[in-house]
Structures are given as structure tokens and as C-alpha cells.
Amino acid sequence: MDNTNSFTSPTAPILVATLDATISSSTAITLGSTTTYIEVTAIDKAILLKWDATASTSAFDEVIPANSTRTFYSKGKVTANFIEEQATAHLICLEK
Secondary structure, eight states: OOTEEEEEOOOOOEEEEEEESSSOOOOOEEOOOOOOOOEEEEESSSSEEEESSBTTTTOOOOETTTTEEEEOOOOOOEEEEEESSSSOOEEEEEOO
């Protein structure tokens, strides 16, 4: 796995907060023009992330393990697309 896009949480104000408790199909979040980082938390099950395209269990760029938080550099990206690895996953995405 390529960790070059993962960072520890930068200190920045939260621009947009998204909670998706029903992430059974791909959920697309259009990133703001001033968004530089996203902080993604997977609750209960792992979440899969695909940049600028539909996420699926066979097409993803990043994995956020269950009950963990990861921060990604998102500058230049238009959308972050998420899908649950298994049923009952919950997603929290903070744009910074």
C-alpha cells in the first residue's frame, strides 16, 4: 500500500463534516475548492476510498480499517468516493 498520501492530522479548521450511516453503495463527496486534507473515520467495518471515480470492492485507492481514522492529502482532487467493505459500516469524513 502506498502511504505517501497519508499524513498525521494537520491542524486546520473543519470546512465540511459528513456522516453516512448507510454507506451500502458508493457515496461521493464533492470536495471544496479550498479542501487540502480529508480525515476519514471508519466505524464498525472498513471503508474503501477511490479518488475521482466510483468506489467498489474491486476498484479502490485506499483502505480505512474498521474503527480507525486516516488523513489524506486531497489537494487537486475533485471527489472522494467511498464504499463499505462489509455491511453496517459508518463513514465520517471531515474536510480540512
